[in-house]
Amino acid sequence: MRRTSFDGWPCSIARTVDILGDGWTLLVLREVFYGESRFDGFIGSLGIARNTLADRLRRLEDAGLLERRVYRTEPVRHEYLPTEKGRDFFGVLAAINAWGDRWLAGEEGVPVTMRHTACDHDTQPQVVCSSCGEPLRHADVAVRTGPGYPARLLERPDVQARFGVAPNR
Structure with a gap:
């Protein structure tokens, strides 16, 4: 299935949705801010399918929000760390969290x-x-x-x- 792209739209919200427009991407970033950086750690905390996680990490890396670094060479293993651009996204997640706390938190x-x-x-x-x-x-x-x-x-x-x-x- 081909994904609609909003990359060329004259709107920062549309362009951001083009990168972050699904729940898994936001949850991967949440986990990064909670301190997770490794593929298997994301799998364990999110219960996300490996292929879906690989796609979201690649998308976040391509968009410049995450940087992939080798932390082990035998076998090669990578960790995913936020770039300056990625760290700057924290305020967006914090605002989403505040909205959810106000409107979606239970008794x-x-x-x-x-x-x-x-x-x-x-x-x-x-x-x-x-x-x-x-x-x-x-x-x-x-x-x-x-x-x-x-x-x-x-x-x-x-x-x-x-x-x-x-x-x-």
């Missing part, structure tokens, strides 16, 4: 808590404005085209309506 409470070791307190991640520090809420955010938005699409009426762009005349 028994949240399944995993995050402790901010710098201040030694449990924490709930928040997405905040980089300028004023206020939480970002949908009602308080307007979207507009950025410098990387394809000029050829700006003439489309649906794009003009979505982003409030005046047609070029």
Whole structure:
């Protein structure tokens, strides 16, 4: 089955989904942040099929989120470590976790808590404005085209309506 690619779309969400658009990929990254780095460790913690895991690790490596390193030479064994790009994805997983804690945790409470070791307190991640520090809420955010938005699409009426762009005349 051929996979749909969103790589060329003028949208960072679509491009990210192109790399991370299935549950296994996100769970592999979760395990990396929990400290797992070895193929058999992922198998044990996730119960994922070997071929599926190999595909997700290859995809994450190709996308530059994980780096494969040899940790044993006889036989050759690799570990998978987050790159800077991969480490930067932690905030996304933390935000997904916070949403799940709020909306999906049962009466028994949240399944995993995050402790901010710098201040030694449990924490709930928040997405905040980089300028004023206020939480970002949908009602308080307007979207507009950025410098990387394809000029050829700006003439489309649906794009003009979505982003409030005046047609070029």
